[in-house]
Amino acid sequence: MAWGKGKTEKGQGGKLGHSNRDGWGYHDEEKVISKKQRRLEQKQLILDETSKIDKNLREQAKILIQILNQHKINFEIHEFDSGAAMMDIQVKSDFYCIQMTENKFGWSKIDEDSGFSTVPDSGYLNWHDFKNEFDEIVKKYT
Numbered sequence: 693m694a695w696g697k698g699k700t701e702k703g704q705g706g707k708l709g710h711s712n713r714d715g716w717g718y719h720d721e722e723k724v725i726s727k728k729q730r731r732l733e734q735k736q737l738i739l740d741e742t743s744k745i746d747k748n749l750r751e752q753a754k755i756l757i758q759i760l761n762q763h764k765i766n767f768e769i770h771e772f773d774s775g776a777a778m779m780d781i782q783v784k785s786d787f788y789c790i791q792m793t794e795n796k797f798g799w800s801k802i803d804e805d806s807g808f809s810t811v812p813d814s815g816y817l818n819w820h821d822f823k824n825e826f827d828e829i830v831k832k833y834t
Contacts (some may be wrong), residue, residue, distance in 0.1 A: 749792055752819055753777055756790070756826065764833050783833040792824070797822035798831070 697719065756779065760767045770778045776793035791798045791812055797819065798812025816822035 704758070732752070743812070749775065749777060749794070752823075753779070753792065759826070759830060765829055765833070783830075786833075787827065795819070 722736045726800065757767070757769075768778070768780045772778070774793070776791065779790040779792070780787040781790065787802045789802055789812075790798045791800075791810075795817055796815065797817075798815040800809065800811075800813040800823075814825065816825070
């Protein structure tokens with residue numbers, strides 16, 4: 693004795709109003725609606741995530757600014773449309789460039805020989821490791 697095939701999943705072909713379907717529209721119409729809905733949901737998710745990143749990056753930049761102000765070190769901040777930020781720091785005759793974006797941090801010591809590069813001398817994927825290195829640099833000059 694054989695078992696029956698059972699019910700098919702979610703309708704058959706493009707038949708309108710099949711009893712096993714959730715919607716009553718044509719398949720192409722439902723695809724367009726669900727595609728638009730997914731795009732809108734993804735757009736909102738991306739906006740939510742980038743606002744969290746921007747908030748964290750701003751908080752971290754504020755901490756660095758407080759430390760620099762406390763030690764009376766000259767600096768300049770540049771923000772980019774991508775959400776990244778760059779901080780130029782001048783301590784005595786030395787010049788540093790700090791790059792920050794999402795969960796990536798880097799710093800470079802810039803002199804006449806090396807010039808500026810978008811690739812940092814040292815890069816960090818962890819805020820605490822970066823901050824420890826930043827504190828060491830500041831301690832050298834205070």
